[in-house]
Amino acid sequence: MPAFANYHCKTTIDCQQGAVRAVRYNVDGSYCLSCGSDKKVKLWNPATGLLLKTYGGHADEVTDVAGSCDSSYIVSSSLDKSIIYWDVSTGTPVRRLRCHAGGVRCVCFNEDSSIAISGGRDNVVMCWDIRTRRLDPVQVMKDARDCITTVLTNENKIYAASLDGCIRHYDIRVGEMICDKIGEPITYLARTQDEQCLVAGCQDSVVRLIDCETGGLLSEYKGHQADDYHIECGILANDAHIVAGSSAGDAYIWDLLEGKVLQRIRISDNGGVVHSLATHPSRSEELLFARRRDMYVFTTDLQIEEEQL
């Protein structure tokens, strides 16, 4: 088990786009994206806090964003019921896809970024063939009974977490849908690097580790406050620590095995919900948090600590 080192705030970026709804890394973690309530998506260099590009074109708050595998496209979801496929370099929307009947909550790319998967408040998961000009979804999954909060995918499965307390695995290879019912509304879903387990942030202020294969509940992580917020959780790249935001302006890091709190990251002293976070896809030393209007880059690098001291 890797030794745990405390995280320290490296950079604080005032996104200047209203409340930040989500922060995400790109595929290799060299850039990050933030979604604002001012209908814009911004591309940042998290290391320097440099704003690289702003993507405007949504008609309502942007709720989620994902970068393609080659980092040349971005797909973003918005409460305006549409998802937009952006060209990163030009900053222009390549495609705008509207089929959701409600605001879109989450979006992701598949591995080769040929399919975008979105889930929305209309309880529907939609798969979009984003490379072609097809404006209809390739597939629509209407199994969920409540708002879809997160969609994930790997090479042969699509995971959708919903507020109805179920995680649904759509196995494309086998052709079956597995529904793991937790019973608590799931506000966020993350997956371990080895794709064996899922980390589900639940509404009852518990983060749960679920076995993909059996659907068994492996562990629970408690301590943070979710309240009624869409609190996100994540698992660090080393698959040893679990992180989740909290409504009281701090974030928690747990040990995956023991389930004890390793660090309580005090992000702000004056409140504000730490609702969104992003874990670096490869380096477990880096973390992104979103609180109110700001984005925080956290790292365990000692240099920074020294600099700060």
Next chain:
Amino acid sequence: MDDEESLHRFGTPLPTLEKDVVPAKKPLAIEDQIVKDENGKRRFHGAFTGGFSAGFWNTVGSLEGWTPQTFKSSRAEKATPRMQQRPEDFMDKEDLGEFGIAPQGIRTREEFSKESEEEQRTGQRKRKLMQPEQVGPIPGVPVLEHLLRPVRDKVAMRILKSMGWKPGQGVGPRQTKKEKRQANARNKREQYLLEHYGAEGLPSLEQQQIAAVEKGGGDDDDDDEEDEDITFAPDDYEPIFYTPKENRFGMSYSGLSRDPILSKSSSAHPAAPMQHINLFGQLETQPKQKQLSIRGQAFGVGAFEEEDDDIYARDDMTRYDFSLADKKPKQKKIQHVQQRHVIDGFSEDKSGAALQKPYAIDLPRDFKPRNWLQRRTRFEPMDRERTKKLEARIEYKRTGLGRHDLNPDQRAQLLGEQKSQKKDQQPEQPPSRNPFKDRNKLMDLINAKSEGFTKGGLIVDEVLPQAETVAETQTTATAMAKQVKEANATIQEKAVFKTKDLASAAPSGGFKPFLADEAKQLRYDTFLEAQLKTDAEITEFLANMQPVTLSLWDREMEKKEFIQAAKIYRPLNGLMYDRFVSEATVQAEHIKEQQKPPEERKVVMERTKAMWKPASLLCKRYNIAEPFGGSMLEPPKELKGRPKISIFDYLETSINSKADFQTPTIRPKHMEKPKPAVLVPPPLAPLPPPDAVAPEKEKPAQKKGEEPAAVKPSFVPRTPLEQAVDESREKPISEKKDLFRSIFEDSDEEEPVPVATPAITSLSTPQEKLAAINEALGLPSTSGASASSLNVLRNNSPPRGIFAALFKPIEELKPKEAPAPPKFAPIEGNKLKIAYKSREERLRNDKELAMAQVPVEDIYGPKLPEKGAPAKTQAPETDHVEVGIEAKLQHLWQKHAPKKRSAEKWVEKKALSTDDSDSDSSSDTSSSCSASSPAKAKKTKVSKSKKSSHRSASSKKSKKSEKKSKKKAKSKKSSDRSKPKAKKKKSKH
């Protein structure tokens, strides 16, 4: 003369004019009559003035004709926004000239030119005549007036003008002629009287005079009768004085009997009618006197007429009578309006709301307002009660908030006064309140409470002046202020104490329903305190308290009253307690709830699985083969490819949903290809008789042929694989792996097939051998079966009825004798849908799938008689041989007929599903020949577990075997499991 003569003359001279002769004037033709203006230009009468000679040839228009106005607008040239048309647009240049109708030259402004002013005001020149002659010593307009003219009128003048007054008129309501005359006379007389007698002697004299005038004027009455409506502005006169208003009419309202003269006259001539009759006579004279001068101006003036100026004179139509009838009311109306001197911008109030008078109510002297809803007992006079209340109130006021509890010394001490300063000791008033009264009277208390609070607020104000006075006397102001503060504090403390006492006293008392009778109330209170339940107790309790004077009936009544009252007038914390909660308690509960740790909810994970058909494009994009080759049934309600809801979706689902149609999704063609290899007899197995083998071959062909003629509409699996796939539809996904496994392992087990060929030697008959060899070599069998394979229409179904009886022995014999391990054992069940089976059954089935090579069904070939002619013609001798073999086999079968096989029976297809397992097991046993069935089952299990160990972990986990599930259960004990897992992960990284 010489000069003249020397001159040359050119041309012809005009004839010399005779002196007397005047050249004859040619009368001008109409068309030649052209009007010219002063410049010699042709004059055109405009649209307003249009005269007889206007326009072209005395017509309206011009040579070009009359062209209407045009409007043109294009994109390039936008038309200017429509201008407002002005009168000038329709005027000629001459009209705008100095003498035109709208001269634009520089002129004296109207207010500076007298004539123009007059004209403007009246609008008519003739009004000049109406101007009163100014009487003065010098005739004519005063010279000074010509020289000095005020530019603007005075304010009073302007107001008057706005009210309709004109210079030269008198001020006042319009008068009829008679009135005017009378007024005139009166004015003169008054003036005269005033001059001669002064104001004192006026009334009496005036009356006489007026009477005289009235008499004189009476002559005119008859004449003026009709003149009532025609009114005139009063003449101007010097007002002398104003008589005070005597009547009750509204301001400026002049009633009919306003005129004192008329009232006088009516009194003077009792027989004389009312005023209006008098006035009526006046009207008669009017036509004679008034002459309406209507001149021909309305018809316009010719261009050649001199009176051109008057062309524009406005001739008001109101000056004309159009009928006799409507004259009167109209004029009256005007009069009415004029009588009200309403200034411009104001309008008369017609609502009359101002007239409503507030009436002063005369109340009886001894009236006392009382709340009649208030209950009181019958016998108690209210007054006493009230006095008590009042007393209490006053007493409370008197006692105050404790200030009066202090004696002067204490007060002085508080204020820091010297004792010697003032000695005016007020009579001390100890708080001699009746505590019972005070406590028990709710209303009192409430009143007192509110008063107390106000007092408390006032204390500071009251004390401060005191402090000021004291400050003067004292030397150190700061010390004084401190003292004052202290004093205030003590007083306020006391006040607080008092009010607190009041506040606490109020709720303790509750309702006092029997306030009127103190003793009763007291009893009631004790009754309440006792909190008795039963009736007997109450009677006993009350009997002790009630005075002896009370009659039995009264006692009973009182008891009832008390019980009733206790019910109704429950104290607040009885009646309302369950309905209302104080804010504090709510908050406290809330906090308590928050503090309470959230109850641990047990999260129970549930996993459910369902079929889900991924879209083909999705599979393509994910680079995954479609599950089941895309042959999965689409979910019935899926709106794949057309997310827009169409009405036809509903039609489709409601009437003919796709689920209703069971199309054979798996075509047997693909599956039958491996058949030839399959048909090879398995190793170590005696070859079935050739006739049994033959049908095997023909079967696929037959099936193909059978397909179009399929009786059953639903899909019937033909091959074992089909069957398995079909079966797998109902099965959960995990179990489909069995199917796949069976498929893949089939191919493995097919390998020993070539090895099987040596087994041919063990075949009993040469025919069989031949057939087997032929089979092995893939040659067409020489037996009739090959022929029958051509027969497409052959019924391949298991024999029924007679046939069943016929072939049963052979069929049943064969598995024993020729235990060729059937490649696809459950082929006889091909035409059936296999229902869901238990795991053991399925395992067995798997085993069969693995082992089966020859369909059992095919073994009983001897449907040959049915095959018909072609078979017979082709091989008659084999037929003969076959018969012999059949007989032999039958014989053999009867010899060895195993007991357990007896259970197996061919029944109708549909019922066969239950027999399936039986037949399977039988086939198993037959294939193994040695092991008993339970042992066999064990073996299969073992082999299976071995196999599964080779398989990927995922498939292993997804299996639903009991064993596995047990394992899972173990694994679900997460803490044990997660650790190794994590370790595994670690090792990965």
